[in-house]
Amino acid sequence: MTQLIYVADPMCSWCYGFGPELLALLDTLPGAKVDVIMGGLRAYNKQVLDDETRTTILGHWQHVAERTGLPFDSAALSQPGFIYDTEPACRAVVTARTLTDDDTGRAALAVFHAIQHAFYAGGKDVRDTGVLSALAVEAMNKVEGEDSFDVHSFAETFVSPMAMSDTREHFEQAQRWGIRGFPALLLVHNEALHMLASGFTTRDDLIATLQQVQQA
Template sequence: MTQLIYVADPMCSWCYGFGPELLAFLDTVPHAKIDLIMGGLRAYNKQVLDDATRTSIMGHWQQVAERSGLPFSDSAMPQPGFVYDTEPACRAVVTARTLTDDDTGRSALAVFHAVQHGFYAQGRDVRDPAVLSELAVAAMNKVEGEGSFDVASFAETLVSPMAMSDAREHFEQAKNWGIRGFPALLLVHEGALHMLASGYTTRDDLISTFQALTQQ
């Protein structure tokens, strides 16, 4: 079985733009297992977003929108005092991994993309545990069947010390691998890690790199 490792952050705009390319690539390797590692782009950030930083981030968003064609809401960061802390969103994906029996990783990936869509396209506050729980459970139930998960149980696990510790372990793993930029897609092949994508990468380029590595 093809084993992939996706190192990313739900509140990383280039990860959002990469989503359709990743899904299109996965369609070409339908039996692949994908393991998500959360990178913690701005995890534990406490600083209020200033105007200069907001303008810079919005510039990146414009580039992603132009490259990917994906929608961005004008209300994603509108409120005064916005703190760009990506830890809760990352923790929601980690929680999904913990609660699901789906060893292919597709349920966790669905949650990852649902959180992204909620933040970037709908302008929802994905630092809010209630919002995260709603988005995550809807995505998980879509993959595994309606009624498989409930919001209250997910919300309880999301704020648990175990979930917080697990998220921190994800961030440390990404650092230990030397990955500082997201998205990063790795292939586990012949006992080693190989980089398929470092940053936004198209489906065709992913296929080309994958074939070059696996046909050596």
Template sequence: MSNKFLYIADPMCSWCYGFSLELSKLLETLPGAQLDIVLGGLRAYNTEVMDDDTRQMILSHWQKVADVSGLPFDMTGMNKPGFIYNTEPACRAVVTAKLLADDGDAGDLLRVFRAIQHAFYAEAKDVTNETVLAEICVEALNQDGAGAYDIESYLETLQSPSTHDETRQHFEQIQRWGIRGYPVLCVVKENGLHMIASGYTKLENLQQALKDLEKSV
């Protein structure tokens, strides 16, 4: 039986950015593993322009993630005039990928998620912009060379009322579960969800948690 995982995260959460590399490593060791993503809405629907104190606080978190994970960061993205740290569009872009692509394909879904993260953290792109998001996600989905996705259609689904509603349902589900921090990784079993990671977790610790879980269920 293949492993089924539920990943609870936000593409504009810096610790999720750090953790996604470890998650990708884990999935590479588990052929046929399935992954579903529930979007957290870290700063969803935020409308306030970022002030200097908030910027410095966020950049300090970014530096910690960079130190621990070794992943690249371009800190200049936080200096854009009038930048509003609203994570809802980026979350909705991942929901769009879930709607358009195969839900059970861990590779496709995580590739889109990580493409948004890389664009935001490593390339300082404005992933609150829907057109930018559509370009990023379509490129990620078309990496297999099939070219099955186009920006115009992706943008249409991204902006549709049903996708907005679906994204809000993700946020409401997270609230019902009482989850306040990301990332969280769970294994899906017949008797429910089993958490194997809360916060940034290295590959070897993920593997040990999986082993421990198999012994207990």
């Protein structure tokens, strides 16, 4: 069985751009397991987004849009007093991992992509507990079956000290691996970690690198 580790952040624009490439890779790997680890791009940030930083971020978004053709909506980023804190979005994915029995990791990955789409394409505020809980439960139920999860129970777990602590552990794990940029995709092979992608990478390049590692 192919085992992958995906280190990323739901509010990272290049991770958003990488999403279709990762899913295309997984289409070629039936039964592959994906362990989603949150990197914490701007976790615990407290500063209100100023105009200069907003312009810089929107420039990054434009580059991703041009490279991938994916849609972007800047409504969330344009809110007065917006604070670009990615910890809540990361914590929603960690919460999904805690609540699901899906050992393939697909449920957590579905939540990750749902949050991305809501933020980047839908302009929604994915720092909000209600927004995150609704997005996560909808995505989880699509994977594990209708009515498997409810918003209230998800929100209770999401705001728990355990979820906050587990999320911090994700960030610390990414740092221990020396990963500073996202997305990063690792392959577990022969009891070692092998980097398949550091930054945006196409499906074809992912497949080529994967085959090289497995055949070495």
